[in-house]
Amino acid sequence: MKLGVWRCLFLVIIVVITAIHITAFASFTIDDAYITFAYCRNIVHGHGFVFSPGDRVEATSSMLWTAVLVPFEFLLSDGAITGSKILGVTTILMTGVTGCMLISLLTRKCAWRRQLYLLYLFLIGSSSCYIQWCMYGMENGLVAFLLIVSCVFFTRESEKGQGFLSALPVFLLDTVRPEGFIYVIVFVLWRAFLAFGGTARSRRWFIIWGIALLVGVIPYELFGWVYYGHILPNTVTAKVGVVDCERILKGLTYILNFNCRRYLFLFLLALTMVAIFMIRGFRTWGLSETLSRYGAPRLLVVSLVLVHYAFVVAVGGDWMINARFLSSVVPLILALFVATAYTACVSMLPSGWLSPKRVPVLLLAGLLLLFRFSLPNVKLSRMARNYAVALEISEERAIRGMAQLLNQLSFSKMSTVACSDVGRIGYYFSGRTIDWAGLADEQIARTRDSVRRAGIVFERKPEFLVLYSTEPVLSAGSMDKGMACCSQAFWQYTALHAEYSQVASLFFGQNKIGGARWHVLFQRKKMGEPSAGAN
Numbered sequence: 001m002k003l004g005v006w007r008c009l010f011l012v013i014i015v016v017i018t019a020i021h022i023t024a025f026a027s028f029t030i031d032d033a034y035i036t037f038a039y040c041r042n043i044v045h046g047h048g049f050v051f052s053p054g055d056r057v058e059a060t061s062s063m064l065w066t067a068v069l070v071p072f073e074f075l076l077s078d079g080a081i082t083g084s085k086i087l088g089v090t091t092i093l094m095t096g097v098t099g100c101m102l103i104s105l106l107t108r109k110c111a112w113r114r115q116l117y118l119l120y121l122f123l124i125g126s127s128s129c130y131i132q133w134c135m136y137g138m139e140n141g142l143v144a145f146l147l148i149v150s151c152v153f154f155t156r157e158s159e160k161g162q163g164f165l166s167a168l169p170v171f172l173l174d175t176v177r178p179e180g181f182i183y184v185i186v187f188v189l190w191r192a193f194l195a196f197g198g199t200a201r202s203r204r205w206f207i208i209w210g211i212a213l214l215v216g217v218i219p220y221e222l223f224g225w226v227y228y229g230h231i232l233p234n235t236v237t238a239k240v241g242v243v244d245c246e247r248i249l250k251g252l253t254y255i256l257n258f259n260c261r262r263y264l265f266l267f268l269l270a271l272t273m274v275a276i277f278m279i280r281g282f283r284t285w286g287l288s289e290t291l292s293r294y295g296a297p298r299l300l301v302v303s304l305v306l307v308h309y310a311f312v313v314a315v316g317g318d319w320m321i322n323a324r325f326l327s328s329v330v331p332l333i334l335a336l337f338v339a340t341a342y343t344a345c346v347s348m349l350p351s352g353w354l355s356p357k358r359v360p361v362l363l364l365a366g367l368l369l370l371f372r373f374s375l376p377n378v379k380l381s382r383m384a385r386n387y388a389v390a391l392e393i394s395e396e397r398a399i400r401g402m403a404q405l406l407n408q409l410s411f412s413k414m415s416t417v418a419c420s421d422v423g424r425i426g427y428y429f430s431g432r433t434i435d436w437a438g439l440a441d442e443q444i445a446r447t448r449d450s451v452r453r454a455g456i457v458f459e460r461k462p463e464f465l466v467l468y469s470t471e472p473v474l475s476a477g478s479m480d481k482g483m484a485c486c487s488q489a490f491w492q493y494t495a496l497h498a499e500y501s502q503v504a505s506l507f508f509g510q511n512k513i514g515g516a517r518w519h520v521l522f523q524r525k526k527m528g529e530p531s532a533g534a535n
Contacts, residue, residue, distance in 0.1 A: 018125030033137030034423030091141030106339035171216035254317025
């Protein structure tokens with residue numbers, strides 16, 4: 001067959017695999033995404049950038065993702081949900097295109113460039129973790145796209161020694177995730193290093209680039225400070241806390257588990273090859289010439305991935321399936337691996353060996369390698385979809401069902417519910433929501449003691465309270481496993497027993513570790529104000 005026919009066949013395979021993955025996860029939306037959707041709804045209704053009307057707390061993990069979903073929420077019923085799916089597919093496609101552009105910059109004048117594009121697209125399309133978290137309603141796909149496009153623009157400007165357009169996507173990285181500022185720091189340090197190691201012209205353009213970046217960053221940070229009272233969002237306070245040895249150990253365990261270690265292996269392999277290239281080039285040409293030939297773009301990508309891994313380890317990893325915390329850097333890792341592997345083959349194989357005549361042999365070897373990479377992905381995709389199906393059923397039944405029940409029981413839009421799974425409840429419940437886990441509540445987030453957190457909730461006298469139990473009725477013996485342990489702090493207060501009565505319970509699900517999980521709804525009794533003292 002001609003080379004073009006092979007490419008077309010491979011492209012068809014890529015499209016089919018990617019479409020299967022997108023279809024598999026398109027109908028599922030994780031509850032965390034509804035926190036951002038609630039912000040969109042409140043903006044459309046004129047309440048401002050808030051989770052609950054009147055409470056200025058930055059509980060969304062992405063202000064940029066919120067902003068781009070607002071038009072969908074304005075134009076469509078439940079539009080933020082639909083918009084997240086449309087933008088998820090869009091970011092997958094755009095990350096594929098810009099990833100190919102990055103590979104082009106990393107491999108320079110490569111005769112096999114189109115084949116490398118296809119290899120990269122295949123790896124992206126068969127990556128279940130990346131596709132799942134792009135389609136799960138959250139901003140992971142947008143983060144991945146901004147990282148890739150920032151590297152592309154940044155590399156082009158660095159090569160020319162002029163330009164400032166890369167400041168825009170770099171600034172947007174600061175707005176798309178709470179940890180986005182660490183990416184900004186990496187880009188600033190690299191731009192400064194390349195500028196002050198170059199000509200006077202490059203230094204002048206560095207100043208222009210820095211001013212362009214600050215034009216976006218300063219107003220954004222000032223808005224957060226003035227509107228919310230803090231620069232860092234409340235999600236950082238609620239989730240990160242103190243970085244200690246136990247948390248770091250959890251983070252290391254996370255990146256070494258089955259879902260994450262495949263990408264860690266590819267990254268370490270690429271990192272080793274980059275180190276060998278740099279050492280060999282430094283001995284031959286010196287540092288400046290080595291960076292100008294092929295080192296700087298690769299080292300930029302390596303730096304971004306390394307700081308992301310450091311962040312994941314520092315926060316203790318994640319409990320969600322399928323490498324959620326790594327999904328946004330998966331395209332960077334795959335692009336770096338493809339480009340670096342090709343450079344290694346060119347440097348090690350005899351001159352002229354990579355010729356079109358050997359396409360069938362190389363294609364067969366490549367397919368075998370891809371088959372080996374794809375087998376675990378097939379298993380992970382099946383596991384991830386089964387998990388997504390079970391989680392969607394549970395969240396729709398117990399959390400959205402609870403929101404619908406609250407709307408039936410509440411007498412006004414001023415009614416307040418205190419709960420932990422605040423996504424769907426915050427989006428569908430017409431009243432106000434108190435997050436007793438602290439994600440959407442600044443005072444609770446800054447209080448580490450769980451008993452004191454429960455006391456803060458009772459001091460606010462919510463009309464409804466949602467707790468967890470291993471049985472349909474909350475009792476002293478139904479709070480010993482899984483999420484039900486969180487109810488123990490509330491059980492210690494007399495206000496729960498004297499001033500609240502259980503009115504309903506919804507079954508969430510069951511697992512081997514936490515046992516059965518029920519969401520138990522309490523309603524405040526129609527009587528005098530309660531005492532919130534602890535037993």
